[in-house]
């Protein structure tokens with residue numbers, strides 16, 4: 001277990017784990033945007049599989065303007081991701097829907113992923129009180145393919161597994177069919193499934209976090 005992560009059973013501070021609603025709200029008129037951006041990055045580090053996976057070092061050094069952009073705009077990004085997630089959850093019966101939240105995150109290249117599903121706070125199948133956290137890096141994937149990367153991470157949430165085995169295959173196939181995404185061929189192995197559905201990578205991943213993509217192209 002990650003040394004930065006509390007081990008179970010802790011006195012769960014559930015309020016601190018539910019963050020998505022808050023970060024879908026716009027900042028107030030007197031908000032210190034740089035401070036808000038820093039707070040958001042702190043929340044991401046707390047909820048990430050590993051805190052070091054959240055980084056702006058590859059985007060801007062120093063990161064000041066990017067942090068301010070996050071403070072000003074992250075709610076719009078999260079609203080868009082939430083809408084995609086809600087569409088995905090609607091493809092499942094209520095009883096099958098995992099309790100999940102989604103947050104946009106600048107993910108360090110060393111993590112080697114475009115997104116992840118952190119179920120590290122999930123105490124077990126009987127205690128459905130704590131959300132899993134999906135994080136995706138919208139800078140790494142072209143906006144038209146955000147539904148694909150969200151579907152991939154949601155499929156982990158539905159399968160309640162970080163692997164790409166039978167349960168994951170069932171979940172991603174269901175999502176792809178329901179959302180008109182490319183269906184995984186029946187004999188695709190787990191390694192290939194770990195990249196399904198195919199998503200186009202942005203030629204300039206840092207442009208998104210530098211605020212160089214007009215919101216109209218993605219919101």
Ligand SMILES: [Zn+2]
Pocket residue numbers: 152156162163164193194
């Ligand atoms: Zn995966």
